[in-house]
Amino acid sequence: MTKLGKTYNILIRIIILIFTFYYLYNQLIYKHDLSTFTSALNEVYNKSYFWFYLSLAVLLLPVNLLLDSYKWKYLIDDLEKITLWRSFKAVLAGISVSMFLPNRVGDYLGRVFILQKADRVQATLSTILGSIAQFITTLLFGISSLIIFFPKWLPITSSFNRWVYVGVILIGIFILAFAVFAYLNFPAFAIVIEKVSKRVHKRLAYYLDVFKFYKTDELLVVLALSILRYLVFSFQFYLFFLLFEIKLNYFQAMLLISLIYLFMSGIPTIALSELGVRGSVSLAVFQLYFGDQFMTDKIKTMIITASSGVWLLNLAIPALLGIIFIFKLKFFRNNGS
Numbered sequence: 001m002t003k004l005g006k007t008y009n010i011l012i013r014i015i016i017l018i019f020t021f022y023y024l025y026n027q028l029i030y031k032h033d034l035s036t037f038t039s040a041l042n043e044v045y046n047k048s049y050f051w052f053y054l055s056l057a058v059l060l061l062p063v064n065l066l067l068d069s070y071k072w073k074y075l076i077d078d079l080e081k082i083t084l085w086r087s088f089k090a091v092l093a094g095i096s097v098s099m100f101l102p103n104r105v106g107d108y109l110g111r112v113f114i115l116q117k118a119d120r121v122q123a124t125l126s127t128i129l130g131s132i133a134q135f136i137t138t139l140l141f142g143i144s145s146l147i148i149f150f151p152k153w154l155p156i157t158s159s160f161n162r163w164v165y166v167g168v169i170l171i172g173i174f175i176l177a178f179a180v181f182a183y184l185n186f187p188a189f190a191i192v193i194e195k196v197s198k199r200v201h202k203r204l205a206y207y208l209d210v211f212k213f214y215k216t217d218e219l220l221v222v223l224a225l226s227i228l229r230y231l232v233f234s235f236q237f238y239l240f241f242l243l244f245e246i247k248l249n250y251f252q253a254m255l256l257i258s259l260i261y262l263f264m265s266g267i268p269t270i271a272l273s274e275l276g277v278r279g280s281v282s283l284a285v286f287q288l289y290f291g292d293q294f295m296t297d298k299i300k301t302m303i304i305t306a307s308s309g310v311w312l313l314n315l316a317i318p319a320l321l322g323i324i325f326i327f328k329l330k331f332f333r334n335n336g337s
Contacts, residue, residue, distance in 0.1 A: 013329060020100065044245060053239045060236050072091060080123075093322045096110060114328050133219070136223065236314065260278070
């Protein structure tokens with residue numbers, strides 16, 4: 001690596017650190033979101049169940065991160081053999097970088113720049129494939145919850161409402177089926193590009209080859225890992241509901257949590273601003289499900305705090321840990337790429 005390349009590597013790392021710390025400070029300290037969370041925490045601190053629910057939620061954090069790490073390692077191994085530990089560092093670094101980039105784009109950048117040999121465009125495409133599997137999981141749980149929830153929101157007593165409900169079911173099933181079909185037939189994407197434009201295909205052929213690496217059974221494994229990870233961080237959300245005395249059974253909680261994640265997936269946002277967005281979406285979903293009488297000021301505060309707790313645990317804390325591994329990222333390698 002040239003001296004200039006080393007200088008650029010150091011400069012970019014420092015810029016990432018500055019932006020990450022700035023956004024964390026802006027969100028947690030300047031906007032007082034952390035003080036709001038700690039105030040609500042003090043109200044339940046002396047409850048007998050406090051440490052049980054909090055400890056269980058915290059213990060699930062490494063489970064969540066390791067599942068994500070194993071999934072990425074599983075996808076990347078065809079491009080470059082990496083250890084689970086290197087994958088774990090890449091996941092944490094990706095979370096740190098994603099703090100100040102829209103829709104967590106930094107997840108891709110933070111991960112692929114920790115690789116030593118693999119082509120970065122191919123690695124990015126493989127990483128996106130994992131994100132698609134996670135998005136399909138969000139659709140699976142979200143659409144299922146929407147179908148269950150819809151009659152409560154809009155009673156299907158009239159003929160018109162029944163037809164609307166049937167339309168929601170059919171559209172939901174179509175979207176989900178199309179997403180799963182496209183995902184499991186990703187290798188055909190290269191063929192489609194070739195049919196549309198042979199010139200474009202010729203230019204991108206090397207990168208598009210990455211889609212041929214994955215067989216259907218491998219893609220199903222990635223989807224299964226995504227579902228398992230979804231169940232883990234959804235259960236963390238449920239534990240925070242219990243921690244802040246929002247009394248729900250598990251079925252009710254999963255229904256509401258799945259709708260929250262479904263609606264959030266359609267909102268373009270910078271990852272860090274999700275703290276405010278998550279609270280607003282959570283309140284809206286609870287309002288639709290329970291109505292005005294349930295939504296007292298205390299309940300609203302506890303819903304926002306529970307949402308903030310999940311964000312702090314699964315994004316803010318990993319982002320701070322990921323800062324350690326920012327200095328493992330190499331934006332310029334020996335070959336000058």
